[in-house]
Amino acid sequence: MSMSEIPYKIYLNEKEMPNAWYNVRADMKKKPAPLLNPQTLKPMTAGELEAVFCGELVKQELDNTNQYTEIPSEILDFYKMYRPSPLIRAYFLEKELKTPAKIYYKFEGNNTSGSHKLNSAIAQAYYAKKQGLKGVTTETGAGQWGTALSMACGFFGLDCRVYMVKCSYEQKPFRREVMRTYGASVTPSPSDTTQVGRKILSEHPNTSGSLGCAISEAVEAATNTDGYRYVLGSVLNQVMLHQSIIGLESKIALEKYGIKPDIIIGCAGGGSNLGGLIAPFMGEKLRGEADYRFIAVEPASCPSLTRGKFAYDYCDTGMVCPLSKMYTLGAEFMPSANHAGGLRYHGMSPILSQLYDDKLLEAVSVDQTSVFEAAVKFARVEGTLPAPESSHAIKAAMDEALKCKETGEAKTILFGLTGTGYFDMYAYQKYNDRQMTDYIPTDAELQESLSRLPKVG
Numbered sequence: 419m420s421m422s423e424i425p426y427k428i429y430l431n432e433k434e435m436p437n438a439w440y441n442v443r444a445d446m447k448k449k450p451a452p453l454l455n456p457q458t459l460k461p462m463t464a465g466e467l468e469a470v471f472c473g474e475l476v477k478q479e480l481d482n483t484n485q486y487t488e489i490p491s492e493i494l495d496f497y498k499m500y501r502p503s504p505l506i507r508a509y510f511l512e513k514e515l516k517t518p519a520k521i522y523y524k525f526e527g528n529n530t531s532g533s534h535k536l537n538s539a540i541a542q543a544y545y546a547k548k549q550g551l552k553g554v555t556t557e558t559g560a561g562q563w564g565t566a567l568s569m570a571c572g573f574f575g576l577d578c579r580v581y582m583v584k585c586s587y588e589q590k591p592f593r594r595e596v597m598r599t600y601g602a603s604v605t606p607s608p609s610d611t612t613q614v615g616r617k618i619l620s621e622h623p624n625t626s627g628s629l630g631c632a633i634s635e636a637v638e639a640a641t642n643t644d645g646y647r648y649v650l651g652s653v654l655n656q657v658m659l660h661q662s663i664i665g666l667e668s669k670i671a672l673e674k675y676g677i678k679p680d681i682i683i684g685c686a687g688g689g690s691n692l693g694g695l696i697a698p699f700m701g702e703k704l705r706g707e708a709d710y711r712f713i714a715v716e717p718a719s720c721p722s723l724t725r726g727k728f729a730y731d732y733c734d735t736g737m738v739c740p741l742s743k744m745y746t747l748g749a750e751f752m753p754s755a756n757h758a759g760g761l762r763y764h765g766m767s768p769i770l771s772q773l774y775d776d777k778l779l780e781a782v783s784v785d786q787t788s789v790f791e792a793a794v795k796f797a798r799v800e801g802t803l804p805a806p807e808s809s810h811a812i813k814a815a816m817d818e819a820l821k822c823k824e825t826g827e828a829k830t831i832l833f834g835l836t837g838t839g840y841f842d843m844y845a846y847q848k849y850n851d852r853q854m855t856d857y858i859p860t861d862a863e864l865q866e867s868l869s870r871l872p873k874v875g
Contacts (some may be wrong), residue, residue, distance in 0.1 A: 437652070442662070442700060444512060454740055456738070489663075512819070513544050524664055524833075532567075532805070542656075551576065555640040560759075685808060687716070699712075700712065788812050792813035805839045
């Protein structure tokens with residue numbers, strides 16, 4: 419098939435949309451290590467997890483064997499509001515870079531929340547409603563997850579309580595107002611509304627907050643309120659499962675035109691969009707059916723894969739959540755307040771951590787200024803203002819395309835455009851005013867944080 423026959427946007431119709439999520443753990447030879455009870459250091463049981471999470475989500479969290487989970491019809495109907503999402507051939511970016519590489523991106527920003535997070539938010543809200551709960555609590559960093567969950571809870575009539583990382587709360591007032599418009603309450607974290615928040619504030623009175631802090635507060639609020647459960651927008655196995663819709667749609671769209679990617683790239687904070695994008699392709703690699711090169715792109719200011727340690731650690735700064743074996747910078751690590759691109763979690767998805775440790779996945783870290791340089795170039799030639807998180811993947815995709823320019827190789831590159839950047843104008847303003855800074859933690863700072871990892875095993 420000639421290049422001219424591949425449209426700029428490849429759309430699937432609703433009948434082509436996947437009706438089941440894919441569970442990559444079923445094909446992993448080495449499964450992710452189990453979550454541990456912080457008191458006993460023994461694997462968490464379903465009963466223990468159900469004190470925090472919805473029952474059906476606990477089943478999905480612990481399922482290492484079933485390849486596919488049927489998507490309930492109520493969720494599929496909601497997905498049809500904004501899915502299938504387009505797979506786009508970046509012809510204009512290719513021309514700008516003068517590269518022989520063929521670049522595709524899966525665009526997940528075509529909904530009011532502005533990102534891929536809605537794929538899991540609606541699933542988790544559905545299971546909470548089905549269980550008869552009154553509401554849910556959660557954390558949000560850049561605000562994409564909180565926005566998505568507020569939409570999902572508004573749809574099902576659930577109360578939604580969001581703890582938003584303080585620096586994002588202050589920098590993104592309009593993101594906060596979208597959440598409130600959909601009915602959510604939004605509290606800057608750390609706050610004085612929870613015991614763990616007060617403790618963190620007493621120890622770090624000037625902290626700008628972190629996802630680890632916000633998780634601690636949200637979990638405390640859920641476990642102390644009847645009829646509530648905690649939900650999380652990344653990291654967990656269940657979230658990776660729901661986000662597989664991204665990769666499944668991408669694969670169907672590519673196969674319609676006989677396209678096989680050589681390199682698949684995604685930004686990585688907790689791992690939800692990267693895990694979802696690569697899932698079915700990684701499954702083929704694990705089964706020996708095909709080979710791909712996978713690249714996780716993380717911020718140099720919060721480099722859990724490239725500079726962290728693969729070990730059991732607390733999922734939250736308050737150390738009240740289960741311990742997870744993951745690449746981590748330490749639960750007490752506080753990312754720089756100057757970092758404006760989300761991806762601020764101290765750890766990484768256990769699934770992606772295991773795949774990375776097994777050398778099935780590569781990782782690179784990139785500095786903030788170069789990320790925004792890539793974002794601006796992309797916006798000017800492709801027309802979409804990308805989220806700062808997505809722009810990490812754009813930067814790496816452009817780097818790979820320029821390598822192809824040097825070698826003359828016409829590789830096919832697929833990356834995830836997780837969402838739009840219209841609520842991130844404070845960060846774009848800093849870049850445009852040349853006031854953006856790149857803070858990269860020193861080895862000594864990381865070692866101090868890592869030295870406090872819990873002693874397990």
